Amino acid sequence: xxxxxxSGGGLVQPGGxxxxxxxxxxxxxxxxxxSWVRQAPGKGLDWVxxxxxxxxxxxxxxxxxxxxxxxxxxxxxxLYLQMNSLxxxxxxxxxxxxxxxxxxxxxxxxxxxxxxxxxxxxxxx
Amino acid sequence: xxxxxxxxxxxxxxxxxxxxxxxxxxxxxxxxxxxxxxEPGNAPRLLIYAASSLQSGVPSRxxxxxxxTDFSLTISSLQPEDFATYYCQQTYTMPITFGQGTRLxxx
Numbered sequence: 001x002x003x004x005x006x007s008g009g010g011l012v013q014p015g016g017x018x019x020x021x022x023x024x025x026x027x028x029x030x031x032x033x034x035s036w037v038r039q040a041p042g043k044g045l046d047w048v049x050x051x052x053x054x055x056x057x058x059x060x061x062x063x064x065x066x067x068x069x070x071x072x073x074x075x076x077x078x079l080y081l082q083m084n085s086l087x088x089x090x091x092x093x094x095x096x097x098x099x100x101x102x103x104x105x106x107x108x109x110x111x112x113x114x115x116x117x118x119x120x121x122x123x124x125x
Numbered sequence: 126x127x128x129x130x131x132x133x134x135x136x137x138x139x140x141x142x143x144x145x146x147x148x149x150x151x152x153x154x155x156x157x158x159x160x161x162x163x164e165p166g167n168a169p170r171l172l173i174y175a176a177s178s179l180q181s182g183v184p185s186r187x188x189x190x191x192x193x194t195d196f197s198l199t200i201s202s203l204q205p206e207d208f209a210t211y212y213c214q215q216t217y218t219m220p221i222t223f224g225q226g227t228r229l230x231x232x
Contacts, residue, residue: 040192045212047162047221062222067207091143102175108217109175115168 002058002114004096009119016123022079022116024097029073030054030074033099035112036081037091038121044108046092049081050055050099064090127151127215128189131224137232142203148213149193157217160198161187162225172211173198177181203232 008020020036035088036048050059051071069082079096098114099105128151148158156176161169171180173189176196186201200207202223206232213224 007230045163045214047214047223050221055126059219069227102178106156110216111159111171111174111214112169113171113180115170117168 003100004114004116004117006094006096009094009121011122011124012086012122013125014087015085017082018086018121019049020083020094020119020121022078024077024096027098027114029072029077033101033110034079034107035068035097035099036070036079037095037097037112037115038088039095039118040092045088048094051079058061071116074106082110083121086121088123091121091123093120126220127154127222129213129215129222129224131211131213131227133227134225135228135230137230138203139232140203141206143179143215144200144203144229146198146211146229149200150196150217150223153194154215154217156191157215158191158196159214159216160187161214162200162207162209163212169212188220203212203229 005023012018035050038046038048050068054074067085071080095118096116099110099111100113101110130149132147154168160173162172163169172183172187176191177189188199190197201219208229215222
């Protein structure tokens with residue numbers, strides 16, 4: 001079965017750290033770009049970060065640059081998000097998403113074709 | 126950053142109605158626009174990619190179109206399972222941005 005399963009969420013104090021994991025199965029993980037997307041309670045979707053198949057390219061939304069790090073372990077079919085210096089505004093459900101490129105991934109023609117169920121991160125004292 | 130403005134933010138409709146949701150990009154994004162559906166408590170689901178291509182397994186009552194920087198998602202005949210929130214997403218350039226969402230409710 002093709003699936004993504006996030007873990008690692010929880011309650012953390014402002015300024016704290018958390019590491020999210022996304023275990024994947026049912027597809028060749030090393031062949032796909034991957035992403036993290038978050039959703040604050042009752043709010044819309046916000047893209048967080050993308051990572052290339054071999055981890056050589058990473059992109060972040062400005063609000064998390066320097067605090068969050070996306071990484072992957074292709075041998076373990078897993079995606080990670082290391083979150084440091086957490087703020088109240090980082091409180092969200094964090095989704096892991098698989099990227100499908102319709103042709104050249106740099107053309108802009110790509111989309112999230114598979115999502116996990118998400119893991120909730122709450123930043124509060 | 127490219128701003129994606131969805132309208133309306135909420136919409137009430139009945140089963141069998143035809144509804145259209147629009148998304149306007151703040152600059153040209155070619156056809157690098159995707160539509161997702163999200164039911165409460167669930168992850169988003171891809172409906173339409175590249176502005177007008179129907180994702181495999183998605184009912185044909187869903188369609189997408191583009192005119193310049195204006196994109197539309199149309200549901201030709203609403204079914205009970207279609208009452209959800211819909212988001213557009215541009216993938217033309219970083220940072221990737223989503224519209225604010227359109228909540229489709231039962232009238």
